[in-house]
Amino acid sequence: MEPKASTAQPGAFPIVGLGASAGGLEAFEAFFRHVPAESGMAFVLVQHLDPSHASILTEILQRTTAMPVVEVTDQMVVEPNRVYVIPPNREMALFHGTLLLRLPEQVRGQRMPIDAFLRSLAEDQGEKAIGILLSGTGTDGTLGLRALLGNGGISLVQEPSTAQYDGMPQSAIHAGFATHVLPPERMSKVLLASRQHRVKGGAAPPALATVGSMNQIMMTLRSVTGHDFSGYKKSTIGRRIERRMAQHNIEDAEVYARFLKNQPAEAHALFRELLINVTSFFRDPEAFATLKNEVLPQILADKPDGYILRVWVAGCATGEEAYSIAMVLREVMEEARHPFSVQLYSTDLDDDAIATARAGLYPPNITQDVTPERLRRFFAKEDAGYRVKKDIREMVVFAIQNVIKDPPFTKMDLVSCRNLMIYLEADLQKRLIPAFHYALKPGGVLLLSPSESIGGHTDLFSPLSRKWKFYRATPTTASVRTAMAGSLSWATDPAASPQADVMIKAKDVNIAELTRRALVQSFAPASVVTDLRGDILYVHGDTGKYLRPPPGLATLNVVDMAHEGLQMELRAALNLAVRQRAPTLGRDVLFSVADEPRRVSLGVRPLADLEPGQEILLVSFQDLPVQSPQKSRRRKSATSAEPSRVEELERDLAYTRENLQATIEEQQSSNEELKSTNEELQSTNEELQSTNEELETSKEELQSVNEELVTVNAELQAKIEELAGMQNDMKNLLDNINIGTIFLDDRFKIRRFTREAAKVYRVVATDIGRPLSDIKSDLDGDDLLARAQTVIETLIPHEQEVRTIAGEWYLTRIQPYRTLDNVIDGVVMTFAGISDRKAAETSERQGFDIAEAIIDAIGKPMLVLDEGLAVVSASCSFYQEFRLVPAETRGRPIYALGNRQWDIPALRTLLETILPQEQSFDGLEVEHVFAGLGHRKMRLSGRRIFCKSSGRPLILLTVEDIAET
Known part of the structure; x- marks a missing residue:
């Protein structure tokens, strides 16, 4: 009977995803026996099912629970108090509370349906999502729980025992993705307790005591771990604290704060809980396609040979993001056939995550995110999963860094910070964006996640791809001023010395220099140097007559600082210089300061670029005399007043039109580019970036490199120890096998040999590195080097028996020497002693020849058969009597001789019935008509014999003609 539909609203109840593989049925039954029918939760089961057979899982589970159990159909809406089972040969996802089905894309054996569903569950339900992982083989479900925890959900894992x-x-x-490890029958209590806790927590806003408790928790966490999480979003921190409280059965935040203070281990556990380690390879594949096809070609355009591309991945978690960028860079290099050096720094706060990233070993279910081609090119398959290959691993330097507290890297071409800022408060986000701008070169690119943005810092970046959040850094000093105003902890004291690249260095004083200074000081007009936005970079002379600090927020913008009446003309001149690269010289401007009229000659000149992308302007002010009222009246009386007045008004009208046009263009440009330069706190200029800051940043980079070198040294030391052990094992193996072996390179020089090889070639320890052709061998005339040359050319192994001068026999095998990279780099020659076998064969051959001679001497037709009744030998009289030849007789079954003329029923009875029961038979008469021989009457005698040399049983059969009477 179809159950009645629930009236619960979608998303108002938790959805529990259960994943299992082998042995999952038993775990499912144990779980649902203890889940009440009115739990208020929905359960979605994902199990590895045989794609070619219908599933009866729904029927089996229906016997263990009172909740309706249904097999999912496409577009089925999830409702509470129901159990949903994935159908065979389908992948399932959750979207807005609806289950979607599709055919699997991966081949059987590579599918990860549990990971796929848990990921969609985490994205769709967020903190209400619950994941349960039960019995099964492999690693399916691990990455799904990782995504679920990153979105604030809960994960339960079956106790392995x-x-x-x-x-x-x-x-x-x-x-580390299991918040609870329990037997299946105890999981329902945790689920119900978690649901009740969430209902209580969402019923009312937190009380003041709760806010105080959270502050106490943050303070304890900072004192124990040294990291301040006060800038993280309170909702994110609250969910993770609630998760830890539920795990310890603590309902009061104040109690948990006291518990945390007395338990340092719990503080470290909470610290791990707060770290966001949700990532994957090539997350948002279209973003990486944009990076490869559009962004990187722009960054690398016109770069000289030997250019070092610098990349910083901030908040890298376990390294998937950094390795993904490294793989894309490797592909770009290979496709463009233009290799370049790469310095890729990858940092994170979590030392455990950095350790995982440094190891470069990832579970097998990364096949869901990495294409087979990239998996083949950039990963090596191991028993535990996939390991990043050496060439990609060496591109990345991993280091522990707090991006909020520690200085950023500098002079970067690309900075990637994805899914980190969404967990931070808005104030902290506003402080980080200028820090990233400071880290980038002019024209460098910032990459954020689709859910992040640069906020109001449109003066620092221009968009390259709004959809995938690629931003190009705009050359400006605003990032440094914003960083200083925001009190970033890595910013130095404003009293520090100016930055080296803008510092005026002392030089030796001489007459020419004194003259130049005097001329500039006496005759050069008061001037300022600005960037294209009008931000002042350098001041010469006394500009106080024309510029003054405006009220409100501090600024160094020359237009904002200009006196009233001068601003409009100055703005128009700046726009003309920026847009048309045209200078404005000698513009006569009349303005007033404190009701005192002043007249100035204004000039704005674009200067040559100091560096690409760093254009500057020179703004100069030169005083002009102001006409007195008396002179003005005398001049008016001397000339016609009306034409003079018309000329003056036309000139003012032309200036007004130009100023109005410049104002309109500036307003349109501001609206299009969303610039908010006048609203920003610009309190300092480029000179406040001191040499000490650069040295501090370099120090941090060197520390990161040193840490990486320590890690590399440790890895190399472990590899050396491993190689030493392998070398010892190889030495003992070669010394204890009784097979002579010689390893030769592609020029047939000796690499290594075993002591048994000295019995064939007269080699000693000092012969390593010598050509084998220089060593005398004890072989009797065989040229093995010619055979070895053929093996290298054809790659076909060669095998033959050789004999030494002393009479010893060896089975020689020559095979190609293959390296781990499947490269042929020589041959391997082995010599296995077979003298005993050759002696036995000789003895057997001699005995066989003697037996044949005896049989032929008797003069009777005789046959020797093996166990399968095939002819081993026959006497000459047999061949003559029955007109047969040895080539058509030996090795063939007796019944097949002479076109099956010996397929005689009586003979079959003798050989297959009588002889197995008795050791012999004598005088049995058999009659048969032979083609070409006529009717024959024969007396047959048989006896079972045993060959001592070969150890096999034989049958001796004697045929004697009986004369017809």
Whole structure:
């Protein structure tokens, strides 16, 4: 009977995703036996099912629970108090509370349906999502729980000792993505308690005591770990604190604050809980396609040979993002056939995540995110999963860094910070964007996640791709001023010395220099140097007559600082210089200061670029005399007043039109580019970036490099120890096998040999590195080097028996020497002693020849058969009597001789029935008509014999003609 539809609103109840593989049925039954029918939750089951057979999982589970159990159909809406089961040969996802089905894209054996569903569950339900991982083999579900925890959900994993197969539970536990590890029958209590806790927590806003408790928790966390999380979003922190409280069965935040203070281990556990380690390879594939096809070609355009591309991945978690960018860079280099050096720095706050990234070993289910081609090119398959290959690993330097507190890297071409700022408060986000601008070169690119943006810092960046959040850094000093105003902890004291690249260095004083200074001081007009936005970079002379600090927020913009009446003319001149690269010289401007008229000659000149992308302007002011009222009246009386007045009004009208046009263009440009320069706090200029800051940043980079070198040294030391052990094992292996072996390179020089090889070639320890052709061999005339040359040319192994001068026999095998990279780099020659076998064969051959001679001497037709009744030998009289030849007789079954003329029923009875029961038979008469021989009456005698040399049983059959009477 179809159950009645629920009236609950979508999203108002938790959705629990359960994943299992082998042994999952037993775990499902144990779980649902303890789940009440009115739990208020929906359960979605994902199991590895046989795609070619219908599933009866719904029927089996319906016997263990009172909730309706249904097999999912496409577009089915999830409702509470129901159980949904994935159908065979389908992948399932959750979108806005609706289950969607599709055919699997991966081949069987590579599918990860649990990971795929749990990821969609995390994205769709966020903090209401719950994931449960039960019995199964492999690692499916681990990455799904990782995404679920990153979105604030809860994960439960079956206790491995209770699982029929513990592969999946162990994988999730070792990865650190299990908030609870329980037997299936105890999981329902945790789910119900968590639901009640969430209902209570969402019923009312937090009380003052709760806010105070959270501050106490943050203070304890900072004192224990040294990291301040006060800038993180309170909702994110609250969810993770609630998760820790639920795990310890603590309902009061004040109690948990006291518990945290007395338990340093819990503080570290909470610290790990707060770290956001949700990432994957090539997350948002279209963003990486844009990076590869559009952004990187722009960054690398016109770069000289030997250029070093610098990349910084901030908040890299376990390294997938950094390795993805490294792979894209490698692909760009290979496709463009233009290799360049790469310095890729990848940093994160979590030392455990950095350790995982440095190891470069990832679970097998990364096949869901990495294409087969990239998997083949950039990863090596191991038992535990996939390891990043050496060439990609060496491109990335991993280091521990607090992006909020520690100085940023500098002179970067690309900075990637994805899914970090969404967890930070708005104030902290506003402080980080200028820091990233400071880290980039002019024209460098910032990459954010689709859910992040640069906010109001449109003066620092211009968009390259609004959809995938690529931004190009605009050359300006605003980022430094914003960083200083925002009190970033890595910013130095404003009293520090100016930055080296803008500092005026002392030089040796001489007459020419004194003259130049005197001329500039006496005759050059008061001037300022600005960037294209009008921000002042340098001041010469006394500009106080024309510029003054405006009221309100401090600014160094020359237009904002200009006196009233001068601003409009100055803005028009700046726009003309920026847009048309045209200078404005000698513009006569009349303005007033404190009701005192003043007249100035204004000039704005574009200067040559100091560096590409760093254009500057020279704005000069030169006083002009102001006409007195008396002179003005005398001049008016001397000339006609009306034409003079018309000329003056036309000139003013032309100036007004120009100023109005400039104002309109500036307003349109501001609206299009969303610039808010006048609203920003610009309190300092480029000179406040001191040499000490540069040295501090360099120090941080060197520390990161040193840490990486320490890690590399440790890895190399471990590799050396491993190679030493392997060398010892190889030495003992070669010394204890009785097979002579010689390793030769592609020029047939000796690499290595075993002591048994000295019995064939007269080699000693000092012969390593010598050509084998220089060594005398004890072989009797065989040229093995010619055979070795053929093996290298054809790659076909060669095998032959050789004999030494002393009479010893060896089975020689010559095979190609293959490296781990499947490169042929020589041959391997082995010599296995077979003298005993040759002696036995000789003895057997001699005995066989003697037996044949005896049979032929008897003069009777005789046959020797093996166990399968095939002819081993026959006497000459047999061939003559029955007109047969040895080539058509030996090795063939007796019944097939002479076109099956010997397929005689009586003979079959003798050989297959009588002889196996008795050791012999004598005088049995058999009659048969032979083609070409006529009717024959024969007396047959048979006896079972045993060959001592070969150890096999034989049958001796004697045929004697009986004369017809």
